[in-house]
Amino acid sequence: MAEPKSNEAMEKVVSLCKRRGFIFQSSESYGGIQGFWDYGPLGAELKRNVKELWWQTMTRLRDDVVGLDATIIMHPMIWKASGHVDTFSDPMCDCRITKRRFRADQVDPQSGIAYFYTGARDAITGKAMDEPFSVLVALGKPPESARKVATQFYTLRGLQQVELQGERSEPVKDSIRYNPENGALLTDPRPFNLMLKTYVGPVADEDNVAYLRPETAQAIFVQFKNVLETSRQSVPFGVAQIGKAFRNEVTPRNFTFRSREFEQMELEFFIRPDEAVEALYGSVARVDEGGWQKEPQPNWGWEVWHKYWVEQRVRFYEGIGLSRSTLEEYWQKPDELAHYARATVDILYKFPFGTQELEGIAARGDFDLTQHQKFSGKSTEVFEEDLKNAWGKLDDAKKQDLLARITAARRQALLKKGVAASEVDLLAATEAKTFVEKLAKGAYVPHVIEPSAGADRLILALICNAYAEEEVTDDKGKKETRVVMRLHPRVAPVKVGVFPLLKNRPELVSKAIAVRDLLRPHMNVFYDDGGAIGRRYRRQDEAGTPFGITIDFDTLGEKPELLDTVTLRHRDSMLQERVPIAQLLERILPAIR
């Protein structure tokens, strides 16, 4: 995935973002704060447009998705159930000599003889150091090798000629406290908690710990039943949410790409397990039949739904100016998949600093809803009368066949999870039986397809993608560079700039203001009367404004046939055309919607 870095391109983008007011560093006047960013006037408009287009596409233009807007702080147990409490706090330790970092639980256990030192003394200056240290060497190695490493350690701490103090040794077995590469003692494990912690209520003690959500998805799972019961939806259907999430990233990097506070646009789309689909419709649609390119069908299983959502998401990106050629689809290999995922596709954008993930579309099975059912004790199952009836009508051979296939699938999943081979058959059989009995009653825990996009990453991709410099030659043959943000008109922060040709002619100014007021209820308009007209065009080019309108003397009727017409200037081509004021809305609106 690594590509040659192009810092120059990125620096230009960052510079433009600040210069024109797209993105500022958070708390800049206080020295900034790492991993936090603010959107300026243009950035705020851009982000709002992107989020609204996502919301429009994902919920309002569909009849099978509804919205949710949940709190950032939720019951802490949710993060236990989701697995974040465990997977988000990796204790780490460092080699005291090479500074290499290890996951404390992933150090290769070492055995041998440990040599301990109480400290060291500098033979030249007489300076003493009482910091203890120890080195582990393999059995049979001479003590000199331990002394060499220990000397290195104290030298690094400023001693010139090291005299080791208080050496003693003892055998050690399977210790994970030493660096396997050089035997040096590692620092004590320190927790790296990637969730931002806070306290709910006035007392800041451990009973009141809560976390800022590291993803918006869990709220959807937790509210799944409420949404189902109140929205008049039934599976398959989805719940969409846009909101802030927080991760205490070790290393925020690449401008806004990896921030500690960021915004997600997530959909959890709930579907029937394939076995339920098969019971209802006799068979499950296959991906190679190509149906995923068209409208959803009742006989889709998870694979087709997954493929469908990948396609939908790519089409969304195309619709806001990220063509397929700027994107990459990365289908994770089976061994890269998280334990809960059946398949994950990353949609990547070719950023100047490398090709990086914009969105992940995961087929998560029933993992999340099952976890919350387990931890909360509340059912996350749905019931379908039709399923119960359909199951009742299956012949015995079909039922046996389904049971066998479910058992085999459960067996594989359990093996992958690390269940002992001796127990796996019984466990798989029991689980499959329970599952089938539920299906027979028309009940199941829905499976889920999760398209999860980063709003801020998308903004950054749109900005990088839009940035262009081009050589322009003027009438006098002079060459110059035009910086233009080729933002898709649908996301552009300002849709149209309105300019009186000259500002010292009140007739032009008042006409221009009238045009501005005509357009303003329908779109974001920027009025500018400062400086030469060309300068104002170029200023809007840098802001990504797709249209410019200039009011001149012909607008006022100098040439009677041009009365009430204006110049409409197009950002990308710089072409101009004469358009009647009365036709402006019908010319511009289709482009920005």
Add this chain to the structure above:
RNA sequence: GCGAGCGUAGCUCAGCCUGGUAGAGCGUCACCUUGCCAAGGUGAAUGUCGAGGGUUCGAAUCCCUUCGCUCGCUCCA
């Protein structure tokens, strides 16, 4: 969190080595000019030289600490 480099006007940067209380270009603002693609005229604003401390008669300049940025390591469910 570790290592290396960097931090001077809105932006790009000079000055730092060889201490003597800050500059250029672009941009911004106002007025004039401007009859359709940034470069005309006049005038103006802007930095406690990232922050704090130390050395010194005197620090943007030397030293220490800290914060931020970039790169590498680590991490990325």
